[in-house]
Amino acid sequence: MGSKQSVGIVEPKTAVLGDLRLDNGSVLSPTVVAYETYGTLSPNKDNAILICHALSGDAHAAGFHSDGEKRPGWWDEYIGPGKAFDTNQYFVISSNVIGGCKGSSGPMSINPVSGKPYGSSFPFVSIKDMVAAQKLLVESFGIQRLLCVAGGSMGGMQALQWSISYPDALENCIILASSPEHSAMQIAFNEVGRQAILSDPNWNNGLYEDNATPRKGLALARMMGHITYLSDHKMREKFGRNPPRGNLLNSDSDFAVGSYLIYQGESFVDRFDANSYIYVTKALDHFSLGKGQELTKALSPAQCRFLVVSYSSDWLYPPSQSREIVKSLEASDKRVFYVELTTNEGHDSFLLPNQRQEDVIRGFLNMPVNE
Numbered sequence: 001m002g003s004k005q006s007v008g009i010v011e012p013k014t015a016v017l018g019d020l021r022l023d024n025g026s027v028l029s030p031t032v033v034a035y036e037t038y039g040t041l042s043p044n045k046d047n048a049i050l051i052c053h054a055l056s057g058d059a060h061a062a063g064f065h066s067d068g069e070k071r072p073g074w075w076d077e078y079i080g081p082g083k084a085f086d087t088n089q090y091f092v093i094s095s096n097v098i099g100g101c102k103g104s105s106g107p108m109s110i111n112p113v114s115g116k117p118y119g120s121s122f123p124f125v126s127i128k129d130m131v132a133a134q135k136l137l138v139e140s141f142g143i144q145r146l147l148c149v150a151g152g153s154m155g156g157m158q159a160l161q162w163s164i165s166y167p168d169a170l171e172n173c174i175i176l177a178s179s180p181e182h183s184a185m186q187i188a189f190n191e192v193g194r195q196a197i198l199s200d201p202n203w204n205n206g207l208y209e210d211n212a213t214p215r216k217g218l219a220l221a222r223m224m225g226h227i228t229y230l231s232d233h234k235m236r237e238k239f240g241r242n243p244p245r246g247n248l249l250n251s252d253s254d255f256a257v258g259s260y261l262i263y264q265g266e267s268f269v270d271r272f273d274a275n276s277y278i279y280v281t282k283a284l285d286h287f288s289l290g291k292g293q294e295l296t297k298a299l300s301p302a303q304c305r306f307l308v309v310s311y312s313s314d315w316l317y318p319p320s321q322s323r324e325i326v327k328s329l330e331a332s333d334k335r336v337f338y339v340e341l342t343t344n345e346g347h348d349s350f351l352l353p354n355q356r357q358e359d360v361i362r363g364f365l366n367m368p369v370n371e
Contacts, residue, residue, distance in 0.1 A: 004080065005082060006080055007062050007081070008063055009064055012034060012065065014032060015035060015140055017031040017032070017137065017140060020098075022125060023125075023128055023129055026123035028098065028105055031133050033095050033096065033098065033133055036094050036095075037094075038062050038079055038087045038091075039088070039091045041141065042091065046145065048091045048138070048141070048146050049147055049150065050134060050138060050149045050150070051075065051092060051151060052150065052158035053096070053097065054151070054152055054351075057074050058096045060074065060102075061073040061079055062076045062094070075094075075351065078357075079092055079094075084357075084365075093138065095137055097125075097154075099130065099280055099283060100276050100280060106279065107275035107279060108273050108275070119208070120206025120207060120278075122279065124279065125279060125283055126283050127157050127283050127284070127287040134162075135165070147171050148365060149170055149174070150176075152175075153178055155176075156175040156176055156179075159173050159175050163299070164289075164302050168303065171304055172365065172369075175307070176309040176357075179317050179322075181289060181291070186316065189224060190282075193220070193221030193222075193277065197217035202214045202215070203217065206275050208274070218268065219266055221274075221277055229316065231315065231344055234344055238260075239255065239257035243256060291324060295324065298328075299325075299328050299329055299334065302332075302334055305335040305336070306335065307338075307339070307364040309339050311341050311343045311345070311346075312343060313349065314343075314349060317347060319340050322338070337364060341356055
């Protein structure tokens with residue numbers, strides 16, 4: 001095993017792919033996917049791993065775009081030489097989902113008919129559509145079979161969909177902090193966020209201009225979402241009932257946690273698009289493989305080996321939802337390993353440094369396929 005290092009400076013890339021017929025019958029033409037790669041593809045093209053991101057993520061999963069960049073990619077802790085997804089061994093691909101706003105086809109893309117951004121006229125996309133676009137990208141490398149697809153939260157849903165959409169093209173599947181479908185509560189949180197955007201004076205039916213975007217509504221949506229990513233323990237530890245820095249006269253909140261959420265919301269609007277937030281959360285809410293026997297039947301086409309990881313303090317995607325996946329995989333006689341990690345970090349646990357998580361992922365990937 002090599003020492004842990006960064007993958008260093010990485011180059012964002014864009015692939016212009018073929019037409020893609022979406023679940024709703026619309027055709028995306030062309031299909032544009034933003035992506036990054038880390039490591040080297042083997043001569044036999046049998047060492048490729050696809051990383052799928054969560055709601056607000058993007059293709060920049062590891063390394064830096066420039067020497068001056070302060071923060072690395074969102075999963076840099078786990079991707080690189082000597083890390084869980086060891087780029088000395090694996091060729092790692094990370095792509096931005098379609099419907100997003102970080103370079104792949106989405107509401108911010110230019111409509112070839114009007115010459116203007118699609119905005120809310122962009123066709124609805126599903127998790128299945130996101131995976132179909134990723135399949136086009138993977139095929140563009142000449143890769144017929146992935147060693148692994150991995151992702152947390154929404155990324156876990158994509159990984160799960162991969163296993164049933166393309167069972168012959170996948171050897172391993174890693175699902176972290178995820179679910180086979182949203183509960184009413186999970187849908188409710190997303191609906192409040194969407195309504196905050198729709199209520200913004202600048203919404204304009206999703207046809208807003210660059211200089212008049214629904215910033216306040218998107219910031220409120222992010223504040224709501226961010227609450228669900230943390231645990232009560234983490235919030236108490238980090239904020240307690242403390243006042244914000246400064247004094248009450250120059251703060252928008254009486255409490256430090258409120259000031260923190262306001263900051264999170266305001267910083268989010270500078271890097272995300274309101275329409276994309278609506279599109280992606282709708283894709284999340286509509287994703288449903290069912291429960292019980294229905295879920296077992298939905299997962300029956302899968303042929304790969306699975307690792308499912310949940311987190312004790314995750315109340316947004318609780319361990320019970322991960323266990324539903326495991327139970328149905330076992331019922332359909334699939335090879336599945338399950339680990340519940342004890343953490344205090346809430347839903348964000350899968351993104352944060354955790355030696356146990358690193359060991360579990362590395363051990364799973366290095367385990368002989370027939371075990």
